[in-house]
Amino acid sequence: MRSVFLAFERWSTAIAMAVACAMMALAASLGLYQIITRFVLERPAEWTEVLIRFSLIWMVFLGIPLAFRQGAMVSVDVLYRVARPSARRVLDYVIVAAAMVLLAVIVWWGWQYALRGRVQSVIGLEGVSMFWAYLALPVGGVFSLIAVIGNLLDTRRIELETAQ
Numbered sequence: 001m002r003s004v005f006l007a008f009e010r011w012s013t014a015i016a017m018a019v020a021c022a023m024m025a026l027a028a029s030l031g032l033y034q035i036i037t038r039f040v041l042e043r044p045a046e047w048t049e050v051l052i053r054f055s056l057i058w059m060v061f062l063g064i065p066l067a068f069r070q071g072a073m074v075s076v077d078v079l080y081r082v083a084r085p086s087a088r089r090v091l092d093y094v095i096v097a098a099a100m101v102l103l104a105v106i107v108w109w110g111w112q113y114a115l116r117g118r119v120q121s122v123i124g125l126e127g128v129s130m131f132w133a134y135l136a137l138p139v140g141g142v143f144s145l146i147a148v149i150g151n152l153l154d155t156r157r158i159e160l161e162t163a164q
Contacts, residue, residue: 002153009150013069016062016143023059027052050124054133061140065147071157073099073148080157096152103141103148110137 034048073095080088114137117130 006150006154009069009146012143012146013065013150016065016140020059020062020066023055023062027055027059030055047124050122054136057133058136058140061136062143064140065143068099068144069147069151069156071151071155073151092152092155096148099148100145103145107138107141107145110134110141114138 030048030052034045034052037048038044079091083091114131114134117134120130122128122130122133
């Protein structure tokens with residue numbers, strides 16, 4: 001069961017990271033397009049500003065699962081260095097519980113905002129609902145919850161190991 005969940009977690013985190021990278025590429029491309037239309041053609045494309053903002057929001061919330069999977073959760077690094085191995089595992093559970101509570105709040109309220117934003121249209125993109133911008137919170141939160149559980153089952157502390 002553990003190996004099946006970890007395989008699912010690797011797959012879901014890889015998908016989230018691929019989409020996050022695509023969103024970053026989209027933001028960069030739209031930024032370049034915006035510069036060309038504004039300063040070269042002198043006919044600015046206002047819609048690019050909104051899409052850049054949306055793609056950056058999606059990029060962040062879909063990039064967070066990889067950070068959680070690598071152990072970049074809020075922790076007290078000094079405690080890991082001085083604590084016994086049994087105390088480290090307790091600290092892991094406390095950190096995972098805190099991260100899961102935070103992510104559950106993000107998923108819940110992100111979904112509530114997305115539902116409320118259905119009736120609000122995006123300025124500059126008439127006909128597009130704010131639902132799609134707010135949806136990044138619960139989607140990224142669900143991917144992050146999977147990554148946090150994956151990190152608990154197969155603990156990695158890449159950030160702590162490479163810290164100077």
